Amino acid sequence: MGRLVPAVTRALDILELFLEADGPQSAPDVVRKLQLPRTTVHELLTTLAARSYLVPVPDQPGRYRLGVRAYQLGSRYAEQLDLAAEGQRVAREVAATCDETVHVAILEDTDVIYIAKVDSTHAVRMVSAAGRRLPAHCTAVGKMLLAALPEAELAARIEGRELDALTPGSITDPDALRTELAAIRERGTATEHRESNPDVSCVAAPVRDSSGRVVAALSVSVPMIRWTDSSETELAELATKGANDLSVGLGYRPRTR
Known part of the structure; x- marks a missing residue:
């Protein structure tokens, strides 16, 4: 120390x-x-x-x-504290529904930091842990968060940087990543197939604060032995519902026609 x-x-x-x-x-x-x-x-x-x-x-x-700087630090702490607490609560609810591992993560530079995690009762090895940092482009939550960035901010974070691989399935080409992010924006959810863990796939959805800004992502992670096209659709719906519930807990109110 x-x-x-x-x-x-x-x-x-x-x-x-x-x-x-x-x-x-x-x-x-x-x-x-x-x-x-x-x-x-x-x-x-x-x-x-x-x-x-x-x-x-x-x-x-x-x-x-x-002064105002002290207030800003206190406000940021309160935001993160509320997000972590609400995230853990919603993650427990989602995990209780599907009995799979659920994560909530935030973006910091080009990494994600996991602020909440609830494990499945099934035995499965995960590279994630609450407080751990992983490259955003290798995870479903990270790709969801990168896809929500304005183009200029995304470019500032990924251009001129090497995209490290965690597994042979990790995206390492910036152009391939941009293509993937465009698809994520189109469908509203992000998936990851063996990109951070060779034995696991994930699906993630965006979490918004009271202003509508994407501040986190919630994902459901499943071992490949239980991953199918039909389960991907079901888990995407479950992750979206969980993310929406968390967003509402943070004060987000979806616009209605």
Whole structure:
């Protein structure tokens, strides 16, 4: 484990003062409460204010309150916390219906991160796990999320990068990936056949937030020994229903004619 950085620790100590404080804090307040050198406190306050974690209070010289950046971090945490909790709840419901493994994942750069997973009662080896990161182009959830990106954003993420393979079935050609993503946009679901795991296929559907933006994907994963054309259709419907239920839990309201 690496060592703690004293300057970062002190800056976080200052921010955490505002969790318990009743109002704005001044440099002398921070010096007294944290027993830090006055010069150090002034430098840290100036830095935090420059990054919008703190802002000076109008008409109260030398006093600070929390800034918009602190609010943005808190809001992002709340969004992810709600998504993970709701995702786990819906994943349990979907898994109870089909007794297959269900995942919920989000996109980060060119990878997916699994934020919820419910295992099948059947014995099957999975490369996924809650918190694990996998290349997006090798997974059904990842392809679903890539397909939802605006063209400029997609290009920025995949152009000029190597597409690594997890199995012999993984897509490694950018043009082939674009063709696959176009098909996904057309049908509204994504599939993966032995692309992240040589023994498993998956089908995924998009999860939307209250604004309608795709923020996650939900998938159902099935061993190849139980995968058929008819089961793919049934599981696509099940994944879509689960994704829609999760979207509603996040505040999404589908438009009606």
